[in-house]
Amino acid sequence: MTVSGSDSDGASDSALRAQRYEKIFRHSNDAVLIVDFESEAFVDANPAACEMLGYPREELLSLDPADLHPGEMDRIRAEFLSQVYENGSGWTDDLDCVTKSGQVVSTEISGAVLPEGETDGEPTRMVAMLRDVTERRRRKREAERTFVELEGVLDSLNDLVFLHDADGTMRYVNEAAVTRLGYTKAELLDASPQELSSREDVGRYDALVERVRKEGSVTFETTLVTAADREIPVEISTSKTRFRGDRALLSVARDVSGRKERERALRRFKKAVQQAAHAVFITDTDGTIEYVNAAFERQTGFAAAEAIGRTPHILDSGTHDEAFFADLWGTLLSGGVWQGEIVNERADASEYYADQTIAPIRDDDGDLEAFVAVSTEITEQKKLERKLTEQRDNLDVLNQMLRHDIRNDLQLVTAYGEMLTDHVGDGGDAAEYLQTVLESAEHAVGLTRTTREMSTVMLSNDADRHPVDLRDTVEAELENCRSSYSEAQITIEEPFPAVDVAANEMLSSVFRNLIENAVQHNDKAVPKVAISASERDGDVAVRIADNGPGIADARKEAIFNKGEKGVDSGGTGLGLFLVETVVEQFDGDIRVEDGPAAEFSDDVAGPGTVFVVEVPTASSAA
Template sequence: MSDTPPDSSTDPPRIYPLVADQGNERVLKEWLVSHDTYALADVDEPVEAGAFDLCIVDRGGIETFSEELQRAKSDADPVLLPVLLLVPEAREGIIETDRGEIADNVLRTGVDEIVMLPIRQVELEWRIRALLRLRDQSLTLDSNVRQLSRFKQAAEAAGHAIFVTDLEGHIEYANPAFEEITGYDREEVIGDDVNVLSSGGMSDAYYADLWETITAGETFEAEIVNHRKDGSEYTAYQTIAPILDDTGEITAYVAVQMDITEQKNLRERLKRHRDIVQRLSDPIMIQDESGRFELVNEALAEFAGLPAEELLGTDEVSFMDADSSARIARKKREVMETESPMGYSISPEFERSGKEAVFDTRRYPFYDHGGELTGTFAICRDVTELKERARQLRVLDNILRHNLRNDLTVIRGRADQLRSETDGELAEMAETIVTYADALMTTGEKSRAITNLLSEEPESVRIDLSRTAALIADRIDASELVADVTVDTPERAIASVTVNIEKAIEELVRNAIIHNDRAVPSVTLCVTTAGDAVELRVVDDGPGLSEMDRDVLTTGQAVDSLYHGSGLGLWLVYWTVRRSDGSIAVAEADPRGTEITLRLPAPVAE
């Protein structure tokens, strides 16, 4: 059955004739075919399957198709499918016969109009039009009911709070999302004033503008701070629109609130972070996969000599020397390919601003909210002054070590001469002078190593710690030191560390041997892999580390002045491991000795 109102301009109402009297049937069909206002339905289709807007029947039609008509009208319900019954005037009383044949059929099929024959065409058309108007009204009503049902279903399923108020602001309807957002049950707010949600945080001018807008028939949109049933506040983006009747009069208001509390808090946090980033004197930037700037702070703009707005969408080539920008591009590609942070030092020339600087840069992979890699994020720490101080420190260190080495060489030479030319107590004193002179020279070399380590930017490299442990054991075996050094390692154990790590590990081994009280010290180098890290343990059977040496290794803080070679060597180990983003743990070995564990990062899998 058709469930849409007929459009008289394009789709005339369809009439289905069920007239058993052949003469009346022929006349009726001819009249319908010749009539511009109506259309003859396809009579070859079954009654219950046919598409028509009105059915004309006579006694024979009802007796034959009573059940089909009843099913057709039932299927069309609640839309009216009108049936017009033609009854010969001479037999009008047949509807009221005691036998009830026609009366029962009329009752069952639901005849909507009865016409006595003969009838004039004008009257027939008037009766048809009256029934079709009723059908149109039922179609319109059904459409409105369906729309209302769909609206209610949509409102009930919506994720935003939806509520309807009367003209005075009393709540007439609220959806489940309203309950979830506000904490109020619908039943307890129906009939209540909408001010039940008021937090008191909005101004009188806000509400004055709201009511002025919606009473004028316009839609009001703005953020609002309301409070929940438990007293907590929430921020919503609110849209309020008037509901109009057919005459254009306002009958109610519908409000939709989208809870933006989290978004609001996020925006405030982002603003704070953005303000902090802009205040920093170190350049900070986010770049996309192609290296184009998506975010820059004022510090970068100042070095570049360009406004921040002009930098967006460009890259370093626009303001930096070619060699530096090419090196940065390579680093960005490496970070994107490995998806791991990378540190590097760079001294660019800023052609526009004329500035010069040395930057200790840390570049990270940058991901969007969906976890997809979209570019890189970099922080460039201006270490120009630190570099200059490091250079001065190296110069001072070189001068001091040069003078110390020259003086110690003279002292050692004279003491060695005295030792060879004398005997007894004087020779023993000369031997002591030689020993301490050699120790001071060793301390000077370790001091130079620490100075160089701290004054240079750490560059991460991949080192096979299994191979490193084996090389160190071989060197100790070939040296003058007497010790039993064993190695327990897997075939390969790659770590991402600084280039000084081998020197640091060897320092631990030599320190364990030199300060061991056994005739033949025993030292074991054990390497294991543990997911994102590689662990190297140095285990000895000596008397153990002092509290001062433990503090140096694990915290980098000495509890006393360091005056001997082993102390400086442990400082070298601490700073090397720390600049490799690793850690050190110290424990007592069983049954005797010390176990020092270096935990070093493994490279990120490509």
């Protein structure tokens, strides 16, 4: 048979292709089988197929495909063979093969029609390439199990976790994201990171993804918007990862609302401290100054740059000894708060007094972290205290003079004046002059007594109070006034409580002034004074009622003013002022009420007056 040139070239090309196919077939690392469509028999198998399935070539070619895929042939015909037959090619990644040893090998198979195997345009043979994916599937299953476990961990986190592609397609969200943002999981998976961000941050997404691509991870702050349109400030850390074999981005968002609020509060606090009128400085536990406010600079004369990094020793005036500072540091290092007065030295070497409080600052574990000191300058106050002390001492000397020297001399004048009465007749100028002397001397004695009592009040303080028997005090002053004013009827109404009150010896002057006032300013022929008392809620109310002319409403407050006295009064105008001052020192109260007093049983003409003194009992004041 003679072959023309063109026919010869065609045959040569076919031979070359056949040689190439044969070479690829024999040396391929993947298992390759040639399958007949009609009989479904194996026509050929390469060495890799024999090795993977464990059969010699001749034995493998004698097998029925069902021997390799027991129970799977119907599915193989429907899903794979028909696909190759109709489309010319096909693929499946879900096919198990049973080897000669009985081992199951997971494979993925791709198939294609062999052009040389067509008859009348219909395919008769196909080539099937099998790849062992057992290990890959094992890793995939392991990854799936790991992800399920990881999903449980991620769902337990308080942070919001998002797994998404670079284009924003959401692949996974944890339960915290669902709870905090108020969306369903399906809604979040259907959303993109841009759709969850505030309008101001939407445009940043592409730039952030590019940064992650270049740097591997990035941390930034943004704002997420909830389903209720509420904004949540968050800090997000985004990094590259893989999800089920594909590239993805893992974003972990932490709600920083609390931190933001603490930062705002810290800024407000720092601003308040910086603008405070008191000097504030903070040191570490070794005493090194770490912060000073503006008031510190003004108070000490040291600029912040000069003070920070140094110790408070720069303020040491040399006034205090080592024991003083040992006590201070001992209190602080034991966790206590130190408070006291200290003499410091300014940058210009001038001294000043300060009332200082130093407190420890502890960390979250309760360990000492630093100390904060608040210092108030009291230099002018100390000067005033010294001046007041001097005045107090001078007043005490004056009180002693009034109590002893002047009062004794006046009593001598009174005594000698009374002795002269026997030598002066009842009439005449001499008797009148002598009476004036006696009255003036008695008035002067009263003035010294009032002045002495005023100075006593001015020199006393709250610490001077102690239990005083109320009834004994009232009865003693009642008897004194009966002796001085024999024409008056002064009585105590029973029952009178037997109780101690928190007072001192000045309580006597309160009742003496009130009883004398009730008698002296009475316009009746027989002045009547009734004294009663009642105890309630830790206080005792003493009522001193008289049958006098009464006090107009307009004057009820004014009568307690210093120097205030009645039109016909010859007194100093200090009596009721003294009474109110003393009662207030006892944490008590005094008021005036109208009569006629219910204390009197007979018909009393005139409005009358009632002074009510309320003082705390000794037990309630303890």
